[in-house]
Amino acid sequence: MTNYNDIKKYIYKLDPETAHTLAEFTTHKIATYAPFLLSPLRSRYKVEDSRLSQELFGVNFPNPVGMAAGFDKNATMIPFLEALGFGYIEYGTVTPRPQEGNAKPRLFRFPEHESLQNAMGFNNDGMTQIKSRVEKIYPYAIPLGANIGKNKTTTEGDAIKDYELLINTFKDLSDYIVINISSPNTPGLRDLQNENFIKALFTLSGSLTDKPVLLKIAPDLDTREAVSICDIALQNGAKGIIATNTTIDYSLLPDAKGFGGVSGKVLKEKSFRMFNAIADAFYGQTTLISVGGISDGDEAYRRIRAGADLIQVYSAFIFEGPSLAKKINTRILELLERDGFSNISEATGADRK
Numbered sequence: 001m002t003n004y005n006d007i008k009k010y011i012y013k014l015d016p017e018t019a020h021t022l023a024e025f026t027t028h029k030i031a032t033y034a035p036f037l038l039s040p041l042r043s044r045y046k047v048e049d050s051r052l053s054q055e056l057f058g059v060n061f062p063n064p065v066g067m068a069a070g071f072d073k074n075a076t077m078i079p080f081l082e083a084l085g086f087g088y089i090e091y092g093t094v095t096p097r098p099q100e101g102n103a104k105p106r107l108f109r110f111p112e113h114e115s116l117q118n119a120m121g122f123n124n125d126g127m128t129q130i131k132s133r134v135e136k137i138y139p140y141a142i143p144l145g146a147n148i149g150k151n152k153t154t155t156e157g158d159a160i161k162d163y164e165l166l167i168n169t170f171k172d173l174s175d176y177i178v179i180n181i182s183s184p185n186t187p188g189l190r191d192l193q194n195e196n197f198i199k200a201l202f203t204l205s206g207s208l209t210d211k212p213v214l215l216k217i218a219p220d221l222d223t224r225e226a227v228s229i230c231d232i233a234l235q236n237g238a239k240g241i242i243a244t245n246t247t248i249d250y251s252l253l254p255d256a257k258g259f260g261g262v263s264g265k266v267l268k269e270k271s272f273r274m275f276n277a278i279a280d281a282f283y284g285q286t287t288l289i290s291v292g293g294i295s296d297g298d299e300a301y302r303r304i305r306a307g308a309d310l311i312q313v314y315s316a317f318i319f320e321g322p323s324l325a326k327k328i329n330t331r332i333l334e335l336l337e338r339d340g341f342s343n344i345s346e347a348t349g350a351d352r353k
Contacts, residue, residue: 023077047329057240059175069090070092070314074091075092078137078144084324087325093147114319115265115267149180183246195232206236217243217244217278220249227282243289244275253266288308294312296316304348313328
């Protein structure tokens with residue numbers, strides 16, 4: 001198989017969104033018409049070890065490394081990502097109606113900083129088409145999460161109706177659901193990170209489904225405000241917190257655009273600080289997932305010891321390539337052995353005990 005570094009320079013000659021669209025098209029066609037080609041990938045990239053396996057909210061996660069929402073917006077790459085060794089996949093963000101997203105160009109690479117900036121704006125095929133894809137494969141070999149968000153044209157007053165529709169649609173096509181009100185690329189979306197909306201939304205979700213519904217928060221909130229919002233969500237039925245989404249702190253990235261959200265290595269410490277504050281408040285009380293700037297096994301293990309049950313990656317996959325999940329899982333196993341843990345669950349929150 002070709003080394004990723006050998007082809008990365010050619011991929012980087014393409015516009016980032018064009019490269020992603022090409023990868024999405026190719027992997028979807030392979031999974032649909034030549035699924036036998038996925039077997040060599042599984043043999044090369046999957047790490048199967050019981051020490052990485054754990055059960056969370058009644059779901060078995062074979063390893064803690066997940067693909068974050070935003071990479072597979074339309075649920076077309078699930079078999080391919082599973083073959084690359086991810087322990088779970090979060091598809092979406094899905095909106096009720098299809099939408100084009102924001103004006104292009106809207107995705108930018110910063111290879112020297114191993115970071116991305118995006119202003120995609122929840123571009124996706126919409127609830128109906130994505131539902132039809134997931135129906136063909138669910139339940140799946142690994143856990144699937146549905147990340148859901150309101151349409152751009154939906155007013156703040158009607159936003160809860162979008163989430164109600166989406167929860168009803170995907171509650172039987174996912175192992176958990178994520179409420180996305182923290183993307184910076186839909187006008188007014190982050191304004192929904194307030195006590196009244198959070199309380200109403202999670203009270204509603206509890207009446208609609210027994211599936212775990214999680215809240216994903218932004219890294220740009222004051223930590224005390226973030227903890228308060230998470231507390232309200234958890235008091236009203238949320239089963240976990242994902243921290244964090246992309247940031248609008250453009251000072252982190254030299255030559256950043258003045259719009260969109262920044263992700264990748266430059267977000268690492270900001271994301272960790274927010275996650276650490278949330279873990280300090282809620283470790284042991286709920287499922288915690290850490291995402292933002294994780295690009296290797298050492299950083300993943302740092303988040304786990306800080307209280308993360310699971311971690312997610314996205315930007316690092318663009319820079320590290322298809323071996324990323326394998327590298328992270330292999331390193332986590334080395335660190336578990338070093339620290340004398342027989343299962344990853346023993347390492348979770350070790351720095352807080």
